[in-house]
Amino acid sequence: MLTNWCTVGATNVEQQMKKIKDCGKDSKARKGPVIPRIPPKRAEGDQTVFQVYKGVKTFAFCKKNNLLVTGGMDRIIRMWNPYMSGRPTGMLRNHTAPICYLSISAEDAKIFSISTDNTIKIWDIVDQTCLFTACSKTSGIKGELTACHYTSGTRSLCVAADTLALLHLRLRPPPEPHLVVSHKEPVLCCKYNKEFRHVVSCSEGSVVKVWDFETGKHLFEFSGAHGGAAITCLTFDVSGRRLITGGRDGCLKIWNYNNGHCLNTLKREAKCAEVCDCTYVEVNRSRSDLSQLGVNLELGNDIFCGNLYCKC
The missing domain is CATH 2.130.10.10 (YVTN repeat-like/Quinoprotein amine dehydrogenase)
Structure with missing residues (x-):
């Protein structure tokens, strides 16, 4: 199954919201019944269509990194350039269940994802690798995981389930700025x-x-x-x-x-x-x-x- 998923420019959304408000004001001013109006057809240049296999259950957008991520039933996180819908710029494969939540941290260049098997993963945007994996059983979290939020200052991940859980992450030290060699020659x-x-x-x-x-x-x-x-x-x-x-x-x-x-x-x-x-x-x-x-x-x-x- 191939599902079309589209994004619309912000200018058209603002115009539509203004029209809805104007229609509401006009309906209150008129005493007679409101006749529904058919909205005009949107121009093709105002939307971008992304074709995603098995559809999209969740998505997130980061303006700073110019990145759009989608997730769904096929357990794959797709990374998109919002202006190039032909093919994803990256595909993150590691989840074993459908993905139900996605979030992007622009400051740390990381992607946070939750799947329906109550697994949380943290991804590096640049390297496109999985940095951290946690599940509800091993972390002592009760209930279904629905959302998460990362705080870079304290390096902690706040997870929403039956209660709010706080996970303190131990990140690996950054690699050495240069490789130390024993000889200048081979x-x-x-x-x-x-x-x-x-x-x-x-x-x-x-x-x-x-x-x-x-x-x-x-x-x-x-x-x-x-x-x-x-x-x-x-x-x-x-x-x-x-x-x-x-x-x-x-x-x-x-x-x-x-x-x-x-x-x-x-x-x-x-x-x-x-x-x-x-x-x-x-x-x-x-x-x-x-x-x-x-x-x-x-x-x-x-x-x-x-x-x-x-x-x-």
């Missing part, structure tokens, strides 16, 4: 050090940063670790005291990451491709000899092993 790799409970992150700008895992506090950083080349991978030794990084310059570097001191650099004599991954292993471990190797994987599926350091 982060290409990061790893957790369980010995010191640190997180080490490396960026495309060749910057190494150390963070406290518990608090998220930035502890230390050093830049230009691989010159101007991006750091593509990292790992730790067994003790967790040494950081090994690989970059697009084809180098592996060993660091004391607590002070940013480079202990050693591993690089092939020939031209090296980008290091895309690296790991740490120990071989030939004994009481008198400890040889430690770093294994890195280069682009092109080449594997290179180099001595990180030897301890005898």
Whole structure:
């Protein structure tokens, strides 16, 4: 079923009210019977017709936001531009029963709706999302919900049922004005050090940063670790005291990451491709000899092993 719903300009309404008052005065002045007059046909340009599926049970208008909202049996709140009746500017779907009441708060840019299952919803006009939902049972409201009014100063919603109920709303804090970032360039790799409970992150700008895992506090950083080349991978030794990084310059570097001191650099004599991954292993471990190797994987599926350091 498609129902036509129309709005009429304010000028014609005022003229009609003036004619009704004049007719009333004339009828009192005349003693004879009043002959009903057929009102003239209204011009087509004086009205706007909105076609709404299953009709309209309630509507609300906000002049400040230039917004008209309608609700009905199909459980959908339609947002309209009053001067463009072709299609709604937004459709809010979340109610599970026909909508019986609508209201708009121009100051807070919110829509308030009540459905026949005694559910109240608050909508954001800009984002067109549902911000708050409450039902009569969970809120302790007795009787059928008929209307509501929002007070922005106290952030409370006054609901009319068998008695007036006041709901204090706890709104979410507004989002941060800007997103806090850890690096200025894209982060290409990061790893957790369980010995010191640190997180080490490396960026495309060749910057190494150390963070406290518990608090998220930035502890230390050093830049230009691989010159101007991006750091593509990292790992730790067994003790967790040494950081090994690989970059697009084809180098592996060993660091004391607590002070940013480079202990050693591993690089092939020939031209090296980008290091895309690296790991740490120990071989030939004994009481008198400890040889430690770093294994890195280069682009092109080449594997290179180099001595990180030897301890005898």
